[in-house]
Amino acid sequence: MISYLDLLLKLTIWFLLTSDFSLANIIIGVTICLLLPRKLTSPGKLKDWLRALVEVLIAIPQAYVEAIEIMLFPHKKEGVKMERVKPQRTPGLIFLDIFIITFTPKTIVLKYHEAGWYEVHRIKRRKQS
Incomplete structure (x- = not known):
């Protein structure tokens, strides 16, 4: 059975894409969410989901601060770094990590x-060392 949190995440993305809360759109969204393929993994723990949602709420003001910094001060250095995925992450939580x-x-x-x-x-x- 599909995890309720994964279903909620997919429905949220659906509503963000369509911007329509009519009954027909809700029925279509739920149908699509149930038909989308999914991996058979252990469901995410509620604690992990709540921690990810708190990180999303923290990322919003951080994004504004960074946008102002970019406008006011030049950022001329760049780099690519490998970061480890947190252990025991479901695909929905990995998506939220990438989003954040x-x-x-x-x-x-x-x-x-x-x-x-x-x-x-x-x-x-x-350049930072």
Whole structure:
């Protein structure tokens, strides 16, 4: 059975894409969410989902601060760094991790490696060691 949290994540993405809360759109969204293929994994723990949602809420003001920094100060250095995926992550939580990293203006996930790594591109104000 599909996890309720994964279903909620897929429905949220559906409503963000369609911007329509009519009964017909809700029925279509639920149908599509149930028909989408999914991996058979253990369902995510509620604690992990709540922690990820808190990280999303923290990323919103952080994105504004970074956007202002980019406008006011030049960021001429850049680099690519490999970051390890947190253990025991379901595909929905991995998606949220990638969303959080990419949401902030100074970072973007270039690639997710199945071995458990994110390839993250960052811009910096100056060379940091």
